[in-house]
Amino acid sequence: MPLFLYNTMTRRKEVFQPLDAGHVGMYVCGPTVYDRAHIGNARPVIVFDVLYRLLRTLYPKVTYVRNITDVDDKINARARENGETIGALTERTTLAFHQDVAALNALPPDVEPRATAHITQMLAMIEQLIARGHAYEAEGHVLFAVPSMAEYGRLSGRSQDELIAGARVEVAPYKRDPADFVLWKPSPQDLPGWDSPWGRGRPGWHIECSAMSREYLGMTFDIHGGGQDLVFPHHENELAQSVCAHGQPFARYWLHNGYLMVEGEKMSKSLGNFFTVRDLLEQAPGEAIRLAMLTTHYHQPFDWTAEGLRQARTTLDRLYLALRAVATIPAKGRQDLPVEVLAALKDDLNTPQAIVHLHELATQLNKAVSDDDKACAKGALLAAGDALGLLQQDVEAWFRWTPEGGAEQSDAEIDAMVLRRIQARQSKDFAQADAIRKALAEQGILLEDGAGGTSWRRS
RNA sequence: GGCCGGGUGGCAGAGUGGCUAUGCAGAGGACUGCAAAUCCUUGUACGUCGGUUCGAUUCCGGCCUCGGCCUCCA
Numbered sequence: 272m273p274l275f276l277y278n279t280m281t282r283r284k285e286v287f288q289p290l291d292a293g294h295v296g297m298y299v300c301g302p303t304v305y306d307r308a309h310i311g312n313a314r315p316v317i318v319f320d321v322l323y324r325l326l327r328t329l330y331p332k333v334t335y336v337r338n339i340t341d342v343d344d345k346i347n348a349r350a351r352e353n354g355e356t357i358g359a360l361t362e363r364t365t366l367a368f369h370q371d372v373a374a375l376n377a378l379p380p381d382v383e384p385r386a387t388a389h390i391t392q393m394l395a396m397i398e399q400l401i402a403r404g405h406a407y408e409a410e411g412h413v414l415f416a417v418p419s420m421a422e423y424g425r426l427s428g429r430s431q432d433e434l435i436a437g438a439r440v441e442v443a444p445y446k447r448d449p450a451d452f453v454l455w456k457p458s459p460q461d462l463p464g465w466d467s468p469w470g471r472g473r474p475g476w477h478i479e480c481s482a483m484s485r486e487y488l489g490m491t492f493d494i495h496g497g498g499q500d501l502v503f504p505h506h507e508n509e510l511a512q513s514v515c516a517h518g519q520p521f522a523r524y525w526l527h528n529g530y531l532m533v534e535g536e537k538m539s540k541s542l543g544n545f546f547t548v549r550d551l552l553e554q555a556p557g558e559a560i561r562l563a564m565l566t567t568h569y570h571q572p573f574d575w576t577a578e579g580l581r582q583a584r585t586t587l588d589r590l591y592l593a594l595r596a597v598a599t600i601p602a603k604g605r606q607d608l609p610v611e612v613l614a615a616l617k618d619d620l621n622t623p624q625a626i627v628h629l630h631e632l633a634t635q636l637n638k639a640v641s642d643d644d645k646a647c648a649k650g651a652l653l654a655a656g657d658a659l660g661l662l663q664q665d666v667e668a669w670f671r672w673t674p675e676g677g678a679e680q681s682d683a684e685i686d687a688m689v690l691r692r693i694q695a696r697q698s699k700d701f702a703q704a705d706a707i708r709k710a711l712a713e714q715g716i717l718l719e720d721g722a723g724g725t726s727w728r729r730s
Numbered sequence: 731g732g733c734c735g736g737g738u739g740g741c742a743g744a745g746u747g748g749c750u751a752u753g754c755a756g757a758g759g760a761c762u763g764c765a766a767a768u769c770c771u772u773g774u775a776c777g778u779c780g781g782u783u784c785g786a787u788u789c790c791g792g793c794c795u796c797g798g799c800c801u802c803c804a
Contacts, residue, residue, distance in 0.1 A: 498804030
């Protein structure tokens with residue numbers, strides 16, 4: 272079975288055929304580093320991480336590029352508010368972003384280019400667009416001439432007439448056409464700026480992705496991803512710039528993850544349902560956040576709920592309990608991704624279906640009798656988990672996780688109480704044993720007496 | 731107004747032109763000093779009205795409804 276991906280450009284699920292089967296290229300729009308990542312930012316990070324993992328199992332080499340936007344008006348505004356330099360803000364925020372995505376088990380991309388390190392490439396591209404008659408200078412700005420591209424609007428499915436009719440923002444007087452957008456704009460001395468043929472200025476939003484994808488993946492490459500909200504205008508404009516500058520096709524498959532909502536409502540600061548990844552990591556392990564996000568197909572809107580997060584934790588408890596029961600048995604076939612899981616992922620990244628198979632594999636593991644069966648089932652479950660970026664941490668670490676600020680009782684204290692209870696049980700002092708169980712249960716600690724002894728976990 | 735994507739059992743969430751996932755929650759049973767876990771069994775579905783069809787939750791159309799986008803929010 273081939274890999275199928277839903278291509279926004281054709282609005283269809285298509286067979287993925289890379290330009291070069293020996294080397295797949297993928298570009299995903301990364302964060303603008305002016306604030307901590309919120310859960311909406313986390314979704315594409317997780318979704319495209321799963322795709323990256325899948326591509327790496329299917330192709331010998333994958334280059335995954337995810338940019339850092341470190342020049343932007345929001346950054347300028349925030350730095351001024353905070354009274355810190357732009358460099359300090361972007362560096363601090365980039366570091367925080369790296370910590371957050373690592374906590375979500377997302378692999379680092381192969382290349383993580385920063386916009387400010389690619390101004391030269393942006394300027395070259397803008398000059399090329401002017402030379403080819405697709406851009407023009409006006410009052411220190413350089414604008415992309417939308418009417419110069421007949422196909423403009425195809426990705427987002429809108430005609431140029433609609434765009435003009437729908438324009439709800441006052442059109443700048445220097446624009447030849449209301450739909451024209453900025454490639455380069457003048458920048459005063461107190462804001463970041465670079466010398467250019469049109470004076471000191473800074474880039475528009477879209478040009479950086481065109482320049483950086485060109486730099487690391489070439490003019491035509493396989494996959495371009497991001498959130499659905501980027502389809503218009505960002506990706507439409509990126510596409511226009513690249514195609515018009517190069518005279519070559521741009522991304523061949525466009526993938527977009529659906530929107531994120533919170534408890535059925537749009538996430539917004541005014542509704543008070545705005546969470547950063549950091550906020551959530553204080554309440555739950557990153558792995559649970561990751562699983563919660565993967566229970567909905569990436570193309571659907573995702574509703575973030577407290578209940579969903581709780582269920583994700585319960586699911587991981589179940590899976591890790593199955594692994595804990597075979598802790599002493601070495602896994603077999605750890606590298607062989609079970610075919611059902613592979614098939615689910617190849618069907619346009621059907622992670623809910625893959626999770627179903629995770630459950631089935633856990634059931635198989637629970638039911639396995641012989642050590643050999645257990646070893647194989649364990650290997651299959653771990654391999655399946657790996658494809659989703661799950662189940663890779665130490666089993667005991669999962670069960671001992673505590674929220675930020677620590678637990679009321681340390682692991683050592685709990686271990687000591689468990690030991691005392693074991694002694695009480697051995698001497699048939701069940702009243703004492705039950706008292707210890709009850710005391711621990713009040714702290715949210717569950718004891719489980721199994722064939723291999725007593726284990727505990729935080730609930 | 732234009733465009734796009736949804737409406738599945740108590741909840742979450744896949745999927746399929748007929749054999750009706752999976753998990754959580756619920757019920758019953760096995761096991762267990764107790765408990766948990768585990769295993770087995772089990773109930774409740776496909777917004778609405780039409781159409782196509784031998785047969786539709788699945789295809790087509792209308793309607794209702796929810797969400798989103800329409801120039802810099804992933």
